[in-house]
Amino acid sequence: MLIYKATELVNFAQGDLLMLGAFVAFMAVIWWGLDYWLAFLISVVTVGVFGALLDATVLRKVIGQPQFAVVMLTIGLGAMFRTFASVTWGSEIYTLPTPFGGVWKVGDVTLSHQYISIVVGTLILCGALYAFFNHTRIGIAMQATSQNQLAAYYMGIPVKLIFSLIWAISAGVAAAAGILLAPVTLIDINMGLAVALKAFAAAVLGGFGSIPGALVGGIVIGLIELYAGATLPEGFKDTAPYIVLLIMLAVRPQGLFGTMARKKV
Amino acid sequence: MRFQFKTSYEQDIGLFKDKVDATWYGLLAAVVLILPLMMSDYYVGEATWVFIYAICGVSLMVLVGYTGLVSLGHAAFLGIGAYAHAYFLQQGMPWVVAMALAVAISTASGIVVGLPALRMTGIYLTIATLAFAVIIQEVFSRWESVTKGFAGMPVDKPVIFGVSFQEDASFYYLCLFFLVVVLWLTRNLLRSPTGRAWIAIRDSEIAAQSMGVNLAIYKSIAFAYSAALMGLAGALFAHKIAYLAPDIFNILLSIQFLLLVIVGGLGALHGAVFGAVFVALLPPLIAILRDSIPATFSDVARSTGIGVIGLLGDAIGNFLKKPGVEAGIFGLILVLVILLEPLGMYGRWVKIRVFFSTFPMYKRATFKRQKAYMRSERLR
Structure with a gap:
């Protein structure tokens, strides 16, 4: 997705x-x-x-x-x-x-x-x-x-x-x-809302405006969710992707494949 | 048109523009003070919601309307304030201490979110706050030793220095007091160097930085201040709602707060209050319409003898009874406001005021929006 x-x-x-x-x-x-x-x-x-x-x-x-x-x-x-x-x-x-x-x-x-x-x-x-x-x-x-x-x-x-x-x-x-x-x-x-939130996480993770980025982001989010659900205590399945997303945004704000430059005044 | 000549420094730093202005606000204060004596408990309760929403609105207005940082996670701060306040009260702390701690914790969490957010702009920040809100909501439902999870957490009516606020009217005054304090504080903050720095950041980050505004510090202050107000509102919210559950503080609530500041009018404290009146009073209004529209329509149908009107009334009534219609009406209003009046209710009010004060000379073009086009911000 x-x-x-x-x-x-x-x-x-x-x-x-x-x-x-x-x-x-x-x-x-x-x-x-x-x-x-x-x-x-x-x-x-x-x-x-x-x-x-x-x-x-x-x-x-x-x-x-x-x-x-x-x-x-x-x-x-x-x-x-x-x-x-x-x-x-x-x-x-x-x-x-x-x-x-x-x-x-x-x-x-x-x-x-x-x-x-x-x-x-x-x-x-x-x-x-x-x-x-x-x-x-x-x-x-x-x-x-x-x-x-x-x-x-x-x-x-x-x-x-x-x-x-x-x-x-x-x-x-x-x-x-x-x-x-x-x-x-x-x-x-309500099927759209739940999916859309995850999709946004994926898009941001990959970097907005990059199609391969969105694909990779989606796969990463899916995998994180899967592994967090299997290995970590209950409750982490739904939050783990977001935690990763927050860390990701703090470290590399433009996403994995995104390009971002400062706007001219 | 009324001209104002400033003759002294006191006039320049006064809270109100002139005596006429002050008189109007005085009248408003008098009306608000007398109101609970004349209304039933139900309406006093709804008015209390307006005040709590107004504090939330001021909080978000500082962030969105003045600093230009869009947050989709403010329900989380509200929840943190509410849960912290309720928890400390349960531990037997005095009300004032619990409230102060709730505000402090909320502020701290605001800084925690604000720090990584300093590097992000626009939509990335919005998504980050959204992610934060989702995480916090999960924490509320899982951290059962503190929040009691989905079992819920009852909150008693406030007792401050031995004075009990059992009655609806007394709680109304308590919320009013906090709203006035918040408005006064924010208004003064906004015309201080801090407030001007925020506005500079909103209008152009790079220009602000070039003029010596420290982006990191002022953005953090904005986040912390906004979260603090949200924590305060959360504490009052906890008392008002009387029973906390994790699913109250969901994304829809955050969206509702954004709706509040947009419908009210971005970039004006009046807008926060107008928006609060709108958001708090629309659901009861829909509920009233739901019952009264079919009745009035069928009355009209009987007196005029046209059966179609009665059927139409029933159809509208049934439509309003369907689940989820309220969200759709909110959505419709949001779309209409953005398309027709991007400055919100306050913007419309300003236009009306200008129309009358410049009466025969009013020109539509005064408020015409500039044509603009979009240019990418992500290309080097």
């Missing part, structure tokens, strides 16, 4: 977009009886379009304001999404049936297909995003936009469109992650 940010927009509603994605897929599979893959596609596209609309209507208005305004705005939006979900789908916990039912046996290790689907899905998503940002015209335009909006605009990049696109991709990725995660965490309205 990753949050990637090539823009400098920090989205606290990411977890709730993830939750929305999972719910849309659930609705498509259970209520309308669609195929899993079709539901996956529908969910990603719906939430992606929703993200673009969100940008066009709400978030564009705060461009240029301090990062803090965006953070608070997305926190507010996240709360609204949660309420929307609880009113629409109720606060029960749902399960999403998946085609990954089987189990692989590699030696002594039993691997459920569900977990493999998550790992493979994550790898594909990350690879695709990495390639997209570094090797396509639009991806590079997005990087340029995030570095300096005005300069990007002068270079003929349609900044507004790029921003909507970034939000669409970001929301779509969140939805995909939500669907991948759904069989493990089950779907309920």
Whole structure:
């Protein structure tokens, strides 16, 4: 589970977009009886379009304001999404049936297909995003936009469109992650919040704005959690990643792969 | 428009701008003092919440509104203050000592968080405080010898120097007293060199540093002072809520405090108080609307004979009864405030005041926001 940010927009509603994605897929599979893959596609596209609309209507208005305004705005939006979900789908916990039912046996290790689907899905998503940002015209335009909006605009990049696109991709990725995660965490309205907090820890650990950093950060956070749960006394499982994060931030504030220089006056 | 001519140094250092200003605040003080005599206990209790939230608001305003450090972990400081106060009271210490110790511990924890936070900026700091809050919440639930964990910890009504504050009204005055002290202290601090250094740091860290402001020291002071106020509010909070449990001090509470300062208006102490009124009174208001809207709508439907209005009232009532709607309403208000009035309720108040004081000459452009664009801070 990753949050990637090539823009400098920090989205606290990411977890709730993830939750929305999972719910849309659930609705498509259970209520309308669609195929899993079709539901996956529908969910990603719906939430992606929703993200673009969100940008066009709400978030564009705060461009240029301090990062803090965006953070608070997305926190507010996240709360609204949660309420929307609880009113629409109720606060029960749902399960999403998946085609990954089987189990692989590699030696002594039993691997459920569900977990493999998550790992493979994550790898594909990350690879695709990495390639997209570094090797396509639009991806590079997005990087340029995030570095300096005005300069990007002068270079003929349609900044507004790029921003909507970034939000669409970001929301779509969140939805995909939500669907991948759904069989493990089950779907309920608060699934996003818990995941988003850990994801932020991962993103910060890796350094914001670095996709490989986010991947490594996510793996590190996951491993720490796992080992802390297995070896340390109870209660450390949930806090260990944060303790590591605090130490990490105190020692190397910009994260593992982040770059940070001081702002000019 | 009222012009003010300063003729003496006393006038320059006075707390209030002029006599008119002082009279208005005097009137406000009188109203607040008389209020509990005229309200039922329920409303006195809600007003007490306003005061406690206002202290929290001032605490966060110092950090967010004046120093520009955004914290998502203030519920942790509140919890530390509340638990420390309750624990020391349980050990049989006098109220004043317990309160002082609670504030001291909270301050110390503020410095502990503040020190590593000195190297971080922006979103990293926010995440770090968030991480701190998560850790502290876990500590509250695990350190059972002190906090009693999820079993909860009862807190008695305060008894100070033999005077018991059993009644709601007396506790109201106690909270009011602390709020006034906090406001007075903060207002004086903000116009001292310390306060000006904070504002300089908020506006531009590098510029402040170039002018000789020691970033490390002033950021630490801001964190410590903010945590101290939060500890004080926590002690009062413990008495008000009467039963402490770890899950009270969660992230949503921290977000609510941030909501408070933003809705109230960043960068003004008035904003903290306005925001506190808003945050403390919105939930009871929603509760009242929940019951009264269907009733009034059905009355209207009966008198006009249009059935749709009654159905609409029922729909709104049912919607408000759904779980989690309150958070959504808070979120909606937060979004609207950031989009429409980034300076919050206090900003709106200032605009209204300027409109009337310059009456025929008011120009919208006075408060127009500059167009801005974003440039990366992370590229060399």
